[in-house]
Amino acid sequence: MREKLLRRSTLLLVLAAAVAVAKVREPIERALILSEHPRSEAPRVYVGGRIATLLRLEKPCDPARTVMLGWEGHFEPVVCAGRWVLLYPLRDLTPDNPFLLRVTLADGTELPFIVTSHEQSYGNREVDQQVNVFASREDYDAVLSSLYRALQSERELREQVERYEKEENSIDHAYATLLANGEVKQAPFKRKDLYELSDGEIGIKVEIFAGKGNGKAAVVVQLANTHRDRPWILKEARVSSDSTSRTARPFALRMNRAEIVSGASGSLAVVVDKSAFVSEKGMVSLVLEIFRDDGLQQLAVSLDPQLVQE
Structure with a gap:
């Protein structure tokens, strides 16, 4: 019996040594x-x-x-x-x-x-x-810099995919999709104000909506590219309390087309939740800013907190 145990122990030691040598x-x-x-x-x-x-x-x-x-x-x-x-x-x-x-x-x-x-x-x-x-060191640094840029792009793309996945399940983005596609009757909002203006290149129609007891506000912007000789493309939309990124608030945005070519029209819709109006001082007014692809501000819309309190 003891001899069998010794043989078994020896076998285990041999196996352990083999595993150690074969370590990946x-x-x-x-x-x-x-x-x-x-x-x-x-x-x-x-x-x-x-x-x-x-x-x-x-x-x-x-x-x-x-x-x-x-x-x-x-x-x-x-x-x-x-x-x-x-x-x-x-x-x-x-x-x-x-x-x-x-x-x-x-x-x-x-x-x-x-x-x-x-x-x-x-x-x-x-x-x-x-x-x-x-x-040379310069060549190495160039490759390293290119690698860092690729990693940054990968990280931004991953964050973008994660954001899109969240947006698919967001009720605010669902509302914004309905509004941007002109299906106002299908969304729980009522229109409070209507403005029309033009900057000589773009005809603009702005509709401001209050939520029907859901604590949300919405803005629909219809853009007609009647005189501009190139497409109108959205660069950025921002909701804040003082027109700076420092006080930026979350919101849902949808457009019915990526760019508006000359002679065409398009719409974008923004939905803002009641929580975005809350600050340390209580409820505050917000500003929706729309910037086109050349960096210029296309329009700014003031949002009164009363819109989310009805």
Whole structure:
């Protein structure tokens, strides 16, 4: 019985050791900025047996003039394709046996590298899996800046998608859709005021609505592009208590068309909840501002808190 337990314990230890060796490693990717000093040593690239290492270049390389000295028997043939160079060692290297890699770009520029390895054990190998090569700090910063812009765009797009998902389930946006499409009778609002004006290019009709016991106010703006020689496009709509972004309030907005071409008409509707009129001093008046694509304010509409108290 004791012998069986010992054998079982030994088996468990062996299995544990195997799991430890086979532990999944995170891919190693790093940036390598080349030195412009003529006496600087060639940069090092660290490889490992039977693990592919990729060099990503800024410009395409020349396969005929990209070579590694003494690679036979130690590496698969070096692959140069486009802006990529592939290295694949057949076995682990030792740090005291480096190889010289000369990458020649299509424009004739030569980039030397020392291909070697770290002092390491089989279970703990630090290997470059992708090395992004930059000719200078300025090039690296440019790529980094582009990456940050892409991440910012992705974040803004994700926030926009989340906002649209919320709007799909918003009662205020449902009301605004009905009003923008002219279905006033289907929405629980009654008209309180009507204004018509023109700036010489755009004919404007403004209707102000009070909610029928739902604590909401609404504004419908009808725009007729009668004289403007280019489309009318909405840049921004803002609801605030003092015409600044500092006191901006939430609201629902819908338009029945993205742009209003010359000779056409379109409508936009804004719905504001009673909570937007509340301030530390009590109920306050709000201002709806509409800005067109050139940044100019098209109109401003005052919203009295009485609209949401009927």
